[in-house]
Amino acid sequence: MVTIYDIAEKANVSAMTVSRVINNTGRISDKTRAKVKRVMEELGYVPNQMARSLVLQQTNLLFLMITDITNPFYTTLARGAEDAAKKHGFRLLFGNTDENLDKENDYIDAILKTRADGVLFAPAGDASLPHLEMLRRHGVPFVLLDREVPGIESDVVLGDSKEGARQLVRQLVSNGHRDIALINGSRTISSARDRLEGYREALKLNDLPYDEARVLETSFGPRSDLSEVEAWLDRMRPLPTAIVAGNNVLAIEVIRSLKAKGLRVPEDVSLVCFDELASYAEIDPFLTVISQQAYQFGHLGMQMLLDRIQTREEPGPWRKVVLPAEMIVRRSVQPI
Amino acid sequence: MVTIYDIAEKANVSAMTVSRVINNTGRISDKTRAKVKRVMEELGYVPNQMARSLVLQQTNLLFLMITDITNPFYTTLARGAEDAAKKHGFRLLFGNTDENLDKENDYIDAILKTRADGVLFAPAGDASLPHLEMLRRHGVPFVLLDREVPGIESDVVLGDSKEGARQLVRQLVSNGHRDIALINGSRTISSARDRLEGYREALKLNDLPYDEARVLETSFGPRSDLSEVEAWLDRMRPLPTAIVAGNNVLAIEVIRSLKAKGLRVPEDVSLVCFDELASYAEIDPFLTVISQQAYQFGHLGMQMLLDRIQTREEPGPWRKVVLPAEMIVRRSVQPI
DNA sequence: TACTTTAGAGTTATCGGTAACACAAACTTA
DNA sequence: TAAGTTTGTGTTACCGATAACTCTAAAGTA
Known part of the structure; x- marks a missing residue:
């Protein structure tokens, strides 16, 4: 060399x-x-970047940790983050945790060893707390994306999950639905909690009962085996007239599970969810969704991170940004 | 610290x-x-990884360059590569070029500065040659994925594009189609060339004429504006009875373009393509496709790369692996 | 003319590790 | 018991860059 x-x-x-x-x-x-x-x-x-970094004590390297690389919400977010990072001359590395704490732990390790200048972090859940504490302890700035973690204060970019869930339920109710089920991510994830809460509030507001049996708490990530979803659908009798899905992946899996039983959306069950589907679903965009500004999540989050890094000396107060959600009404809801 | x-x-x-x-x-x-x-x-x-790398003269860092992070073919491939890298204790960075040579150039720069130990590389096209020469000149081992680049010898993992195209055409012909169009990626990409060639061979074999007006050469990547595709469809009269798409993205865009004209697949036009769609398309898997082993591309490619790195002293001959393609027949082809 | 300033270099120490060699003490072996 | 071997540890140099300081000759100034 x-x-x-x-x-x-x-x-x-x-x-x-x-x-x-x-x-x-x-x-x-x-x-x-x-x-x-x-x-x-x-x-x-x-x-030789390493030699430079060693003496300069900064790597020019940022890290983006996402939980599902196959989810278009995250790939779009990644684009936003990458664009912002590149504009400021930083290199960006991706990590994919699959909502798995062990993988997350491995990445945290790599980040610390690499001496990354900062991390844009979509945590696997509340149990990511020790990982964040690790970063904090080692002075690595980070910005949380999409999910808060109780027990640690930081910059964070969130979607308005609660309001989104309320809107979805309201949309169903206004179409005459009174038996509305929810399939959601784990309660150990703040956005799932918020969505559950918004769902419950909206039910109450419309004098509808909350029934635990109508709520399935599972993983946001894709599963190889749909039997859990199918079993849940089987357990509910009568079948609810409408289902709210906590994200796009779950919506797809509900559709597939229903299909396996010969049921269709929206003819047999109405369905709404959070997040747009992949562009491939543009063939036939029919799901009513809460559309989140995925690109903005990444772009804005990255800007906040760069801001932190550059004002390290006199850090300002933590910033919490809640991006508004927009409902897009399509034809996956059947009036009753 | x-x-x-x-x-x-x-x-x-x-x-x-x-x-x-x-x-x-x-x-x-x-x-x-x-x-x-x-x-x-x-x-x-x-x-401190940098200090170690500096003295050890190796970074434990590998790089994966893909051309479209929103394409499930590449995200699946990325998974395969990541799994293989992790098993051998290497860290893996992703780069997304969007089939853009400038972005590719930036990444090459970053790779060299970072002193990555190796690169898994899906090149933007033949014009990537100087980038590969750059890597070669600096002694960075690489393995090409999905695309060859004339002018440079290296390890490479390919799909059987020619045979795939032949199979698709054969499938259409056996359903009575005799007017078969092709929408394809740029001729500056080896896999697009092979697919074109397979298409032409299959036409000839079936005594069908090759008509340039029935072939659209465009980009494999997603476009924000469908007018080019729509204009092509408009130009062809009568409309072909079937279309072969060079990849999944193009297939989607054909469907959308047809839809904009009130035409449906397969009722009005039959359609077949390379590569599976996103899992989201599992809602309704209806496209007849050549399914490529995306995960294997990444996994095997990574193994070959690691092999190169570890046997740097007595390098073996270049290896070219062609992964077989499998046709999955669904209902996007209408018999005539 | 004598002194100060400045432009254009070079020297030295350092970042955080590791390889190669050195070395004393303890342990074997003949 | 003297010589050789093993064990456990320290010393020194180096990886490739940069910061801070130094130095010299030319230019500017009173």
Whole structure:
């Protein structure tokens, strides 16, 4: 590998002069600069980022941790984060935890070892607390995405889950539905909690009873086996006339499970959910959804993170941003 | 930040002893080891990867470059690569080029600066050649995925594009179709070339004419504006009875474009394509496709890369693996 | 003319680790 | 019991860059 010393020798200057040319610092005569640049070109020099990072004590590396790389909500979010990071000259690494705490732990480890300058973090759930404490203890700035974690204060970008759930239920009720079930992510995830709460509030507001048997608490992530969902549907008799799904993945799995029983949406059961489906579902966009600004989650979150990093000396108060949710009404709700 | 020197001082040993404990090398008495470990625990020590990499001359970092992070083919591939990398204790970074050479160039730059140990590379196209030469020149091992690049020899994992295209055309012909159009990625991408060639061969084999007007050469990636596809469809009169799409994204966009004209698949036009759609399309899997083993692309490619890295001293010959393609017949083809 | 300033370099120490070698004490072996 | 071997640990140099300081010759100034 070519180093600044190779350049220095060949150009008959000191290594420091080469460094100055590379970074455009200090005073250099035009003649020397040109000479050094020519040699660099000639030898195909590429700076060694590690050596730089070591002495500069910053890596120019940021980390984005998401929980499901196959979910378009997160890939879109990732785009937003990447764009913002690139604009500020930071490199961005992705990590995919599959909502799994062990994988998350591995990534935290890698982040600390790598001395990343900051982390954009969609935590697996409340149990991510020790991971966040780890980052905090080691002085790694982070911004939470989509989910809060009780027990730690930080910058965070959230969607308005509660209001979203209320809107979805309201939409169903206004179409005459009175038996509305909920399939949701784990209660150990703040957004799932908020959605559950919004659902309950909306039921109460409409004088509808809350029935635990009509609520399935499972994972937000895709499952290889639909039997849990199918069993839940089987248990409910009569079948509810409408189902609220806590995210896009769950909505799909409900549709598939219903289909396995010969039931269709919306003819047999109405369905609404959080988050848009993949662009592939644009073939036939029929689900009524709460559309979240996925790109904004990433973009804004990244800006907040960069802000933290750059104002490390006099840190401002924690910022909590709640992005508004917008309901898009399509034809997955059948009036009764 | 805590360093081995802090540990050394507090434990009353030399830094080297601490290093030995960390890496489990050399001889250490149990007593010393325990003492050092205790102090490390106490101080919350995390090794500095950069310092290690600098002296060891290897980063333990691999890079995966894909062209479309929203395409399930690539996210599945990414999973395969990640799993294989993790098993061997390597960290994996993702880069997303959007089939864009400038972005690709930025990533190449980052890879070289970072001194990544190797790259798993789905190139944007033939014009990626200088990027590959750059890697080669700097001694960075790489394995190409899904696409070859004329002008450079390397390990590569491909799908059987030609045979896949033949099979798709054959399937259409056996259903009575004789007017078969093709929408494909750019000819600057080897897999697109192979698919075109397979298409032409299959036409010839069935005594069908090849008509350039029935072939649209565009980008494999998603476009924000469907007008190019729509204009192509408009130009063809009569409309072909069947269309072969070069990948899943193109298939979706054909369906959407047809839909905008009030035409349906397969009632008005039959459609087949390469690659499965997102899991979300499992709601209603109706497209006849050539299913490629996306996970295998990533997993096998990564294994080949690791192999290269580990046998750097006595490198074997370049390996070219062609993964077989499997046709899955569904109901997007209407018999004539 | 003598002194100060400045432009354009070079020197040295350091970032946090590890390899290679050195070395004393304890343990074997003939 | 003297010589050789093993064990456990320390010393020194180096990976590739940069910060802070130093130095010299030329230019500016009173």
